[in-house]
Amino acid sequence: MSFTDWILLGVGAFAILGALGAFTIAFRRSRSDRPEPTAGTSAETLKADRSMEGVRVEPIAVPSEDIAVSEETAPDIEEAEPEPVSTGVAVVETQRVVEVTPEESGVSRRQFFNRAITATFGSFLALFGLNSLAFFWPKLTGGFGSDVDAGAVGDLLSQTVTPAGTTVPVFIPEARAYVVPAPQELSEQYEGRSVEAAGLMALFQRCVHLGCRVPWCGTSVGFECPCHGSKYNYVGEWFDGPAPRNLDRFVVEVRSGDRFIIRTGTIIETPRAPEPSVNYPQGPSCIG
Numbered sequence: 001m002s003f004t005d006w007i008l009l010g011v012g013a014f015a016i017l018g019a020l021g022a023f024t025i026a027f028r029r030s031r032s033d034r035p036e037p038t039a040g041t042s043a044e045t046l047k048a049d050r051s052m053e054g055v056r057v058e059p060i061a062v063p064s065e066d067i068a069v070s071e072e073t074a075p076d077i078e079e080a081e082p083e084p085v086s087t088g089v090a091v092v093e094t095q096r097v098v099e100v101t102p103e104e105s106g107v108s109r110r111q112f113f114n115r116a117i118t119a120t121f122g123s124f125l126a127l128f129g130l131n132s133l134a135f136f137w138p139k140l141t142g143g144f145g146s147d148v149d150a151g152a153v154g155d156l157l158s159q160t161v162t163p164a165g166t167t168v169p170v171f172i173p174e175a176r177a178y179v180v181p182a183p184q185e186l187s188e189q190y191e192g193r194s195v196e197a198a199g200l201m202a203l204f205q206r207c208v209h210l211g212c213r214v215p216w217c218g219t220s221v222g223f224e225c226p227c228h229g230s231k232y233n234y235v236g237e238w239f240d241g242p243a244p245r246n247l248d249r250f251v252v253e254v255r256s257g258d259r260f261i262i263r264t265g266t267i268i269e270t271p272r273a274p275e276p277s278v279n280y281p282q283g284p285s286c287i288g
């Protein structure tokens with residue numbers, strides 16, 4: 001994979017970690033969002049009882065005879081109108097503290113919106129990360145990014161150079177590559193880079209200027225990009241136009257005696273050739 005692919009893989013992995021982090025924060029916040037049971041309680045009361053968390057207050061009935069009357073309330077009683085004497089027992093309300101379970105307290109509106117927003121954001125990040133990883137992960141079982149079997153060497157040699165001596169590249173869709181005959185003498189810039197095997201090379205179809213697919217031109221015997229006019233000879237060496245280098249090519253090898261393998265996971269870049277290896281153009285251009 002190229003450096004850019006590794007960067008994008010890193011972005012995908014970072015998105016997944018971000019989603020995990022968001023879920024973790026949401027979980028912790030949902031626990032800490034429970035209303036504080038001591039809210040509104042005076043400092044003196046809190047100091048007197050620091051074990052109020054997770055409780056509720058509910059009224060209970062207590063007979064008045066069980067309530068002690070303090071000295072301070074005595075004058076008010078004396079100034080009040082005398083009331084008829086009751087034969088029953090007066091009941092006054094007081095309060096008691098009861099522990100509350102999380103199920104009883106339920107989910108507040110604030111908690112609900114916090115969880116909904118975090119879940120939505122986290123799901124988006126997770127999907128983005130997974131899709132990025134799936135798209136850029138190197139394919140190990142076939143297809144572009146893996147080693148592609150382009151066919152038997154003998155077949156490819158006979159197709160790329162016809163009996164009349166005409167050069168015709170063979171396009172391998174799975175590898176996104178043109179298989180072309182290698183030049184008689186390999187340029188120094190390809191030496192030691194495994195871009196030739198059994199007299200064949202594999203060129204990446206993508207124009208190195210801005211990425212258009214470069215078609216073959218049979219009349220000029222070369223590749224000519226219709227987007228901005230870059231031209232390359234039949235072994236992919238730059239000839240004209242804004243392309244900054246030769247067409248990219250893949251590492252190739254022969255396996256099992258005669259199978260031509262294109263290793264599409266390894267792209268070789270080379271600068272504009274100082275001396276072209278083959279003649280171009282050999283006839284009229286296709287793009288003018």
Ligand code: FES
Binds near residue numbers: 226227241
């Ligand atoms: S993309 Fe090929 S010349 Fe610009």
